[in-house]
Amino acid sequence: MSSTISADILVIGAGPAGIGAGLEAARSGAKTVIIDSFGEAGGQFWMQPPADAGKRDRQMDEGANFIAECRRLGVSIITDAEVWGILPGYRVFIQSETAGTSEISAKALIVCTGAHDLVMPFAGWTLPGIMTAGAGQRYTKLYGSPPGSKIVLAGTGIFLWAVAATIVKSGGNLVSVIEANSNRLRTMSMVFRHPERWRETWELVSPVIRAGVRMIYGHRIESAKGTDRIESVTLKAASNDKINNRRVHALETDCLLVSHGFRPITEITALLRCEHEFDMKKGGWYCKTDPDTGSTSISNVYAAGEVSGIAGAESALARGALAGLEASSKLGYFRAGLGKRKKILHKRCLRAQRFADELADLFEIDANVLPALPESLVVCRCEDVTWGKVLDAWNDGTRDMQGIKLWTRVGMGRCQGRMCGTAISYLLATRFKLDQAQFGFNRPRLPLRPIPLNLAHDAFTDQ
Numbered sequence: 001m002s003s004t005i006s007a008d009i010l011v012i013g014a015g016p017a018g019i020g021a022g023l024e025a026a027r028s029g030a031k032t033v034i035i036d037s038f039g040e041a042g043g044q045f046w047m048q049p050p051a052d053a054g055k056r057d058r059q060m061d062e063g064a065n066f067i068a069e070c071r072r073l074g075v076s077i078i079t080d081a082e083v084w085g086i087l088p089g090y091r092v093f094i095q096s097e098t099a100g101t102s103e104i105s106a107k108a109l110i111v112c113t114g115a116h117d118l119v120m121p122f123a124g125w126t127l128p129g130i131m132t133a134g135a136g137q138r139y140t141k142l143y144g145s146p147p148g149s150k151i152v153l154a155g156t157g158i159f160l161w162a163v164a165a166t167i168v169k170s171g172g173n174l175v176s177v178i179e180a181n182s183n184r185l186r187t188m189s190m191v192f193r194h195p196e197r198w199r200e201t202w203e204l205v206s207p208v209i210r211a212g213v214r215m216i217y218g219h220r221i222e223s224a225k226g227t228d229r230i231e232s233v234t235l236k237a238a239s240n241d242k243i244n245n246r247r248v249h250a251l252e253t254d255c256l257l258v259s260h261g262f263r264p265i266t267e268i269t270a271l272l273r274c275e276h277e278f279d280m281k282k283g284g285w286y287c288k289t290d291p292d293t294g295s296t297s298i299s300n301v302y303a304a305g306e307v308s309g310i311a312g313a314e315s316a317l318a319r320g321a322l323a324g325l326e327a328s329s330k331l332g333y334f335r336a337g338l339g340k341r342k343k344i345l346h347k348r349c350l351r352a353q354r355f356a357d358e359l360a361d362l363f364e365i366d367a368n369v370l371p372a373l374p375e376s377l378v379v380c381r382c383e384d385v386t387w388g389k390v391l392d393a394w395n396d397g398t399r400d401m402q403g404i405k406l407w408t409r410v411g412m413g414r415c416q417g418r419m420c421g422t423a424i425s426y427l428l429a430t431r432f433k434l435d436q437a438q439f440g441f442n443r444p445r446l447p448l449r450p451i452p453l454n455l456a457h458d459a460f461t462d463q
Contacts, residue, residue: 005104007033007076009327010092012083012268013112015043016313017305019066020320021110021294021327026073028328028335033104034070035081035094041067043114044134045313047141057169058203078102084447086271090300095451108300108327111269112320115262115283115306119155120423121379121387122371124224125258133259137163146172148255152233154178154221155259157363158187161204163257168211175214176251180238180369182218183362190358197355219249221258222371230256238369260365263422264307267444274298278437281360282309284422285441292346294323302327310360315352318345367430379427380420382413390424394432400440401425411442414450 009025011018014036025032034041040048046063049056070077081096092104117132119125131139133153140146146167151174153164160177167174191201220238224230233256235249262283266276269287275297277288287296287303294302302323305316322345325338373379375388385408393407401421404410410424411417421442429436 003102005033005076005102007031007104007106008331008333009033009108009110009324010035010090010104010106011110011112011324012092013043013114013305013307014038014041014067014077014079015112015114015305015316016045016063016066017114017307017316017320017323018043018110018112019046019063019070020317021112021302021304021324022070022075022077022320023066023073024321024324024341025110025328025333026070026075028325028333030328030331030333032074032324033076033078033106035078035083035092035096035104037080037082039080041070041077041079044138045316047138049141049144055169082449083268084449084451086268095449107331108302109272110294110302110304110320110323110327111272111287111296111307112303112305112316112323113265113268113307114316115310116265116418117259118261118263118283118422119258119419120260120365120370120426121373121377121420122221122223123374123377124226124230126378126381127224127226127230128228129226129230129254130224130256130258133159133163133257136255136257137166140166140170140172145170146174146255148253149173150175150253151255151257152176152178152251152253153257154180154233154235155261156180156365156369157259157261158204158359159259159261161208163259164208164213165204168207168213174208174211175253176216177208177213178216178219178221178235180218180220181363182238184217187362190362194355196351216249220369220371221256224256230254236371260369261363262306262310263418264310265418266307266441267416267418267448269296269301269303269307270441271444271446271448272296272298272301274301274303276441279309280426280436281357281364282311284425284436286310291319291349292322292342293326294319295326300327300330311353311356312359315349315356318348318352321345322349365426370427370430373427379424380408380410380413380417382415382419383409383411385410387427390428394428400438401442402440405442416444416448417442 008030011034042063085093117134219235222236264286286309304320304323425439
């Protein structure tokens with residue numbers, strides 16, 4: 001190990017949840033370290049562009065203020081830090097551009113690893129020029145221009161509007177936004193019931209409307225076509241209605257951004273053997289926590305934000321703050337006004353959760369959103385596993401994701417099932433009319449990320 005860092009509390013993830021946790025822990029007097037895999041703190045929601053980037057928006061400035069307050073309070077923020085292993089005694093091993101190869105020893109962990117884009121497979125989805133909506137938004141914010149000259153944005157969920165707004169504000173050519181669900185009136189009615197969200201909604205919707213972007217509702221991605229990269233995308237009505245099912249659109253594009261929602265990033269909480277539960281409206285498998293404290297089933301391990309269920313940035317910030325308060329007070333750090341602060345945070349959590357629950361109902365994925373998949377379609381791109389091989393494993397008798405992993409190598413590649421795991425279990429559950437929860441998820445093993453062999457040797461032998 002090149003260095004060893006000690007802390008009272010280690011926060012993993014520097015998005016709203018992680019920054020919220022770090023702020024409250026530091027204000028209570030606990031020595032706090034935050035680590036994040038991105039080059040800058042802020043996560044996807046408060047993404048901080050390079051110093052020489054052009055325009056900044058209100059969201060970036062809000063995040064910058066929170067991050068600056070963390071640093072002012074003495075919180076150590078280590079970026080470009082990939083967690084590749086955790087050993088008993090909360091020995092956390094990271095690789096970092098700024099801190100090198102390090103071991104961090106802490107008395108308590110707060111896991112705020114966020115969420116990953118959920119994308120359901122379709123014919124042609126591995127073509128160059130197709131990426132997740134989150135990746136497209138990040139590219140646009142970091143480089144000041146979108147990753148294509150003729151962009152189509154498709155899938156389902158309110159996040160499509162956020163990405164669309166980012167693209168048009170950067171001057172990008174957004175050809176169309178394709179929303180699989182046909183729920184415009186219900187969405188408008190739901191937003192109307194939450195006046196605290198009106199400003200945020202207007203900031204997302206108004207740039208897209210002013211740009212004259214074509215909106216297509218009630219259609220799914222049927223397939224993408226191209227030679228060296230995507231050239232067109234075919235859409236089909238997402239309905240079982242025989243008449244509507246004949247409605248097909250074909251759009252020319254050199255960049256397709258896709259999102260079917262998000263899935264919690266649970267690799268670290270699963271490695272720590274925290275208890276998890278399944279709810280597709282919360283993104284699938286998520287870490288079970290005490291909603292009042294963020295406590296998990298493992299002593300001195302807390303989780304907050306999207307890893308404990310998809311609920312948005314406002315909820316993540318409040319839940320992170322509650323976890324920071326609980327972790328620091330359990331270690332003996334107390335401060336005046338603690339009870340009042342917790343009550344305020346609890347109210348914010350409840351309000352944000354109500355909004356998130358209503359969104360989940362509006363944009364729930366169902367079978368109509370998904371096209372029929374040919375058996376030759378690659379569903380695990382890391383290991384080049386086809387849908388037919390997954391079905392063969394099922395026919396051979398396996399009935400969970402661990403078995404499918406052993407039969408086919410699904411989830412054994414570099415992404416460790418982050419891109420394919422939730423989608424495959426959903427596809428199987430839909431095809432065979434089963435409860436998706438019964439498939440479980442791939443249990444992570446060390447190392448969580450590819451590392452040189454000498455690092456693993458040092459970690460396991462250096463006491």
